[in-house]
Amino acid sequence: MAQVKLVNYQEASPEVRAVFDDIMATRKTDYVNNIWRALAVHPPLLKRFWRQMKEVMVKPSRLDPLTKELLYLAVSVTNNCEYCINSHSFAARKHGMDDAMLAEFNEIVALANAGNRLTMGLQVEIDERFKPDQPSVLWSLKGTSKRKPTKGRPKKR
């Protein structure tokens, strides 16, 4: 039972309508799903979350759209967010996921959740070779300092 009234397009303010329009245009649909209608009770939140979703999930990047949806879904399954599992499974199917891939995906998510606990339960220490050997100068103050940043051979962490 939603904790807030879902906002309808017809009753929405121009500010909210603009976001709804952008959602529908971006997704090439005339449907705005419930999460956006709920967020619309507080337009600044609606605008911020849509902006992020668009920049992170929609804008072309190094990861392809199906991979992005599967990553979002992996988190949602681990957190048991029912709405998110339903909406992002729907999205992943649009990007080509079928039943067999869904099953494979879920087995990886399950295995990772299992492996995480075996590692935690046994308190296994990180192998030296896994540790990134990032050179790093442990100092980030702005230039007013006289201390010169380490050069040539930056301090190893």
Place this chain on the structure above:
Amino acid sequence: MAQVKLVNYQEASPEVRAVFDDIMATRKTDYVNNIWRALAVHPPLLKRFWRQMKEVMVKPSRLDPLTKELLYLAVSVTNNCEYCINSHSFAARKHGMDDAMLAEFNEIVALANAGNRLTMGLQVEIDERFKPDQPSVLWSLKGTSKRKPTKGRPKKR
């Protein structure tokens, strides 16, 4: 501090050595990382977890190796398993992940964790269109029953 003594190759039983050998052969390395040496305190567990890992993560399937590693990593970050984050970031880098992709990946994981809570906090109900309309006969008893399985028009859930 590991809760059990890590088993060394030299002191391992033939049963454990066989798994260690298979790990090294499968991964084309002469190194066995700590989680496997910890699991070796109980050989049946070592064998089962390695078998699963090999079948799910190594065997070719619909999802490519980098995507699998990223999915494993998405779960590990959500659960905050330090060992797993280190070992699977290492593995993902071997499969081509660089700093920019790691950053993109983490932003998706962060966004999904955020989106999950917005949806939970507002208790948004699932849109009808997201619900899979799977025909299903709600009966799974073995054939001793006289009741015929629904045919033609299976009951919609």
Place this chain on the structure above:
Amino acid sequence: MAQVKLVNYQEASPEVRAVFDDIMATRKTDYVNNIWRALAVHPPLLKRFWRQMKEVMVKPSRLDPLTKELLYLAVSVTNNCEYCINSHSFAARKHGMDDAMLAEFNEIVALANAGNRLTMGLQVEIDERFKPDQPSVLWSLKGTSKRKPTKGRPKKR
């Protein structure tokens, strides 16, 4: 579907009725909500959980009642406890939360869940300046020991 029968006031033992009475008197209501009726199947549990809830959430303290409810709710949203989200949103509204505040609250909870994962995923190390420099004597044995507790300049951790 509750795993136990919810206990009714009419059928409750005197021990359980006493707790129900205290709940109603403390909250100035004649309604006992479902969680208490479920806990009543095991009176010692009912008594203990109500005692804690009263001591921690009801008794006046440094944090005001609305802040306490919002903190409880932040945990419940992060854990996705539907009952708790519904009951503590209800309580927070009684203490003055409206839709806009609920939206702000959920954005903070979402942002924290996102920020947590960015930090975990990148495995960022704690800045020295964040570490509390608590003087501490790493020894808590009772007085039978002859070793004198460190004085004057307690050992730094």
Place this chain on the structure above:
Amino acid sequence: MAQVKLVNYQEASPEVRAVFDDIMATRKTDYVNNIWRALAVHPPLLKRFWRQMKEVMVKPSRLDPLTKELLYLAVSVTNNCEYCINSHSFAARKHGMDDAMLAEFNEIVALANAGNRLTMGLQVEIDERFKPDQPSVLWSLKGTSKRKPTKGRPKKR
């Protein structure tokens, strides 16, 4: 790095000493471990948490001490609480857990975490036969009401 100064026995107030004494007497040891020394910065919290721990984990009940420790540990592994994993593995070993049992235990915890995600990811619906058929009167108001509680055939949920 603890967020508060750990309280020492020597510097503790009589109120705190009384709890420390009870912890040591109950556990037949002269050592008070760090969590209690941290909680001691706020004596009401120290008293409440120790009282619960004693009532729930120490007092004889239907579940034996080792089972209780393993249940506490299963939660701690799932939540990845390092301190708790270390302290309750230590306690479980005192109650007879050895390496093989620890391995078995962790495999169950890992399997449950995996099974949870398979079930969540596939959004499997609860079988009718698993639902407890608890008769319940959905009304808990105190006796001032004239409405008679349902009798004989209580309303099924």
Place this chain on the structure above:
Amino acid sequence: MAQVKLVNYQEASPEVRAVFDDIMATRKTDYVNNIWRALAVHPPLLKRFWRQMKEVMVKPSRLDPLTKELLYLAVSVTNNCEYCINSHSFAARKHGMDDAMLAEFNEIVALANAGNRLTMGLQVEIDERFKPDQPSVLWSLKGTSKRKPTKGRPKKR
């Protein structure tokens, strides 16, 4: 061990320096803490996360700064994010939190985590009175539809 090289002010691009400058100006400090230096490996991520943090946590709103920090901290404790617990405890202390308030805060977070599990474990159903009775028109399509939106007495969910 951070998965990426922490970026220093001196070596930062103008784009990154602009964010670092804004962080320092907003917080009236000449220090940029590690999470921002890590995010700087991918400037678009750095800019987005700082923008959100500033809009949600810094900009004046209905919730006061200490309450916001405590909410962020409640999530971080529940998720066991060590970096976040350290950095936001530090921030909360700046806004007036002392040891006693920290203890109270943690007891509420602990109680909520306990209450969440009692409710989940017993699978308690939501009381009717907690359910928001939000009028809602279950239709959000844009105006191309001929169907008139429900008016006057919107359909109750």
Place this chain on the structure above:
Amino acid sequence: MAQVKLVNYQEASPEVRAVFDDIMATRKTDYVNNIWRALAVHPPLLKRFWRQMKEVMVKPSRLDPLTKELLYLAVSVTNNCEYCINSHSFAARKHGMDDAMLAEFNEIVALANAGNRLTMGLQVEIDERFKPDQPSVLWSLKGTSKRKPTKGRPKKR
């Protein structure tokens, strides 16, 4: 709403039927519950998960069947997996759990979730005495190395 069609015995492939038959024979029932019918959309997953469940939960081991069910349930409650809570409470009741034991069990799970957060929130450091002092040779390469494994006095970690 299940994300996949639940497979019926009548329509199942011989491969799937063999697993269903084994489930029914092992459990001495003629009922196959929903999770297995969902997993059957991808027979390799069905076979793997059933094999694990049988090896870990059914095969006699050091932990008795009720303890195993309670451990599985403790994880499921902590993760809030409704299906799992319902099915494993059902299983635990078959192994003798009654309402009072269920209440005790849930109080332990709740207490552990609370204690985990008190410990995390205060960032308490692990007591030296809890740390296992496992002798360990930090080297696991296969025998090609000339370096002899440490003997007699293995390096302490």
